[in-house]
Amino acid sequence: MNDRGDPSSRPENLDRKKLDRRYKDDEEQSVSQQTCNYWICKPLNKREIEMAPPVLFDTLLRERTAALLQSSSDYRRYAHHLSSRLHRLRKTLKVRRRISAKTNPKSAVVTASAETEATATSAPSSKYDAHVPSPSELATDKRFAGLLLLAAERAWAHAMETKATMENSASVAPEKRKHVLQRLEKARKHASQFASILLESDESGFSDYDKLQVVSYSALLAASGALEAFHYNKAVVQFSIAYTGLQGLALSLAGPDASDDDSDTADLYRDLLDSTVIPSLKFAALQVDPSLRSEAVSAIAHKFIPEDNVVVELVQKVAKDEVKVRELLTGKSDHADALEFVDSITWRSHTAHLRDATVAAAIVSARGADEGLSKTLADAKTETSAPAFDPALLAWQDAVDAIHETIVEANSSAGDDVQARVQELYIVSTFASYNLIARRIARDNLLASSLRTSLEAGTKKGAPVKSSASKLRALSGIYDAILQSIAQIVDLPGVASDEPLSDALASLQKYYSAHKCASDAAALLSGSPANVGSWMKAESLVSEIDEMALNLDGETKSDMTAELLFKADVPALRKLVASGLGSAKEQQAAAKVTQQKREYAKAHKGSAPFVVEDLTAEPVFVELDRLVDLQHIGKKIKPVPAKPVFFDTAFNFIGYEQSEQSSSTVPVAAAAGRGQAAVAGALADDAMETKDESTAATAKKGWFWRR
Template sequence: MDITDFFYSKRQEGLLVGDYNAYRQMCKRRLATIRKRLGLANTKKRYDRDAQAVITTEHIAKDKSHVQLLILRSERSWAHAMFLKSLSEDTATTGATRKQIVSRFNKAQKLAFELVRLLDTPESTATSKDILEATAYASSLKGLEAFELKHWEDALKAFGVARTVYTVLYGTTKSEVFTEQLQATVEPSIRYCAYQLQLPRGMDVATIARQYFPKDESPKIVEALEKLDPQAFADQMDVDTPAAGMVTSVSWRGRTAAVEEADISIALHAAQTAEAAYNSQDQQGSTDAFDAVLLAWQDAVDATRKAIDERQAEGVSNADQKMQNLHMTWTMVNYAMICWRVGRNRVMISNIMTPKKNKKGGEVVSEEVSSKKIGHLKEEIALYDAILQSLDQISHLPGVAADETFTAELNAKASYFRALRTSSIAASHVLLNNLRNALALYARASQYITSALPHLPSAPSDPSHAGLSVPPTSAQELQQLLTGQVARYRALVEMEQMAAKAGEQQGTVLDRLNEWPEKVDFEKGIVQWPPRVQPVPVKPVFLDIAWNFIEYPGAEARAEQEQERETQHKRGGSLLGRLWGR
């Protein structure tokens, strides 16, 4: 029959389009449609309460729509009560309004228990799951009525039944509808009732629900629950192993804080279990592997925040030892969650920087276009921004600002990630051919990493904080890389400036080394590559000496020609030359 799924989906549908009054009207229209289909519509012009047909087990066995009819009638009363409560939140609730709210809750729970009575017969052909769902639904409505009357113990009994039934059903079906019911209404109500009854804070919600479950009043429900889950009413400490017990204390920066809240203890144990499961996985580089750990630590953060809010509502001073323990626990769980979040972001950055591989497993040889590279760099910069925001959140946690050593480490790690972020921005300017901007950004990144190196811790961090760990060797490698990039782009910028002043020149720079540097034209190249074939002098001194001793072919003919030219020159000299003996 899927009773829980039916009324939960109807509530979501009705509240999505409006408030509780709109949901009430939707239930009214839906009731009219089902009554007309089943032949139960009131044909008289005037409404007659006694004329309504009584639903029996035979009706349910014949058509399951009769079950929906009872649920919608109950939901209509529930929506009316919730609408009146929403109106009373802004104004003071009068006695008449509160009485009407209780009356509507009472009618809703009576209709729901009537459904339980009809299903709990062999003629209805209902399964044990249907009976359990109807019982949990009716118990939650009964708990709301007792809650409104401030009968805290009766409310705990009713909500205890609903909580136990929904927990067992979720364990067998894994349907998220049951967890939504637990988180939305049942568990917050149990916690508030326990607060009103001044129950020990060390008791968690599951323990309270088991203790206040009325086993004597509903033996059939107990039998059905134990059939589905033999450990449904067993103490958690008897079921689990000693290692899976409650976390009694946490450590932070050499100090220890006691954990007294049961919800925080359970959430911390769940987070430690998730971390152990992550460390045992083979593919730790996948971002999906971080989800379970992050969810577990988020639950621990929520449980700690809830405990702090409750203490503050009670007027407990921050100087109280229990409040200080809660603040230390708050700092520890937030820092652990942020470390895992940063680790996930770093894995995503490494996946972006890793070259893609083809279907055969080899790296892609073809280069990406500049627009695609810039898009990847934008993704990296956004992730680095998220990391820096997370580091800023750590600095606002209680007790962090007073720890100078830890603050210096955080600032050093922030400078390290700023250096990486700035270098990514510089790489994008390189792709856009803005060499001056790239040089300035690389120089700024080099300043960041230089200031971070002296304050980075050399000792390995806790496994829970590995996501925020920065080894000194990685920082030194980054410093060397940035130093090289600064030198490279300083040279490129200088060449660009010299090329801007250069005129029309011929040849490469190597051929014009004797010219003034401002006239150098780098666009024609620095050297000729591949080099041209040119004559090169070989052993010039040796060949000059050997010239006088080697008889080259045709040397005699050339000597005779030179003698004739000299003789003719002497004969054909000028008058002054002959006078002077020339």
């Protein structure tokens, strides 16, 4: 039998040591041990009580983030963790009590104060009735706030666990759905009860920021329960309150003097808004009124939030930025009436009406960023840098994202005018993407120009080859990015059918392709076949550029986007390519002559003289292996042949005395006439004597006698 079924394993039947051991084990298995250190069993002194932070909405958000809630098992583990914390907190604060189902709550054994006994209900829904702290208890120890908020969070976790199980199953049982609604209602009850305590009395000692957290959390739980019950009218009101409260909390933590913890908490609020609150608010609002599709989220929240709701007052007290607070509470920003100023857009003879306030506001914001960019570009005193394009790029990127989200929402909706609305949105999307990519190309072109200037300056100063090679690689990468951006413009809807724009983009591709070939050629060895081939390809691309097409019938002078996109200096590029190609061909010709000289010298090795006899003749390349031609320097000078060692050794064994005696009786003239016959005879006699001596003297050995 498991622990729950065994009566001896229940908390009331265990001794204190076993109970403390169980709580300790549960605490070690908790999801976030750092935030659990506040709930310790030993009593705290006054200073520790003042320093111990209460469990509020920001603490619960950190708990959720640390728990990585995705599956039903994650929610179950999170609920068990909350149960352990809640039980230990009740034990620490001495408010833990047991109520039997048959016992009258008024006669129940209560171990708390008299105020606790007065808060007992007539029909307890569980064997542990939630302790409702009084303002005096909250003022004494802020940890009492965790009694209701932890119970609310645990009920929400149980509901999400059951809901996750329902999503994974093929069929949904009505009992499970009823269980989800009951858990969410219980969570709403606990949170709203605690919010009422804080709002009704100022003795609790909680700040306005803490009260806004509790009100927002209570509204969020109420909205989740109403949405699950398909009560869209209640859900949209509660989501509007939660949206306003969370935005106010994020604004209160933003600012130049904000700490890292404040920034992290503000990010948690924004993530919750983006992932849960805003999509749910839009969905509930569309179910109530389909015409709200084109309204901004802030306008929808302002429309449904009650005027006398306490969240409005709390946001005004907490938030620091007065302008953003006014925009939040009134539902109108600086671009809220954007539809009145920008009701339609025209792009390349295509006109589309703007029906969505969000899209119109994004386009107005992007045009405002363009005004700042145009002023920067027109200012001749300051040098334009690449970061000057960042505000415009970010604004147009936000516009593109807003349009894409609107297209997705329009495709998922039903209606008679959906197709017409989607077609207009595609035109607006092409317009925004065209402007975004044009500014990106202009920024990359500016970066490439600065790199080319740096390379030219480095060449004059004699910069290292390594730094020049790295700059050339970066320059080639920038031109690759520009060509990819141009390809993205070509792929936009409606561009292929626009012949003037297509021709202009084709010429622009050739312009930047020629620049890329020139940068690639500069990185290669001058005069090499690859170098000359790159320059020739660049020359071919430059000759195919149509400068009239790049003008777009004068549109580049009147439209800022066209001026930024088709800003091309074709004559300068043509001059650069011509000079580079001429220099490469000269280097190639010089290398070819040198190679021919090498081949000629190799073919006529040993025959060509070193000294040039004709002053008009061009000297021939000489290699080191032609030193053998020294014998041909002059006819009178001849090298002395080498005498082998064998002849020196054999000289000692030739019988010159006998040959001198026989030759002395013969006149010199007769000896000269005999010729080679006498010498041959003498050599034959010596050979016979040597043979006889070698036969007789067998004991003689050595390297010479063995040959």
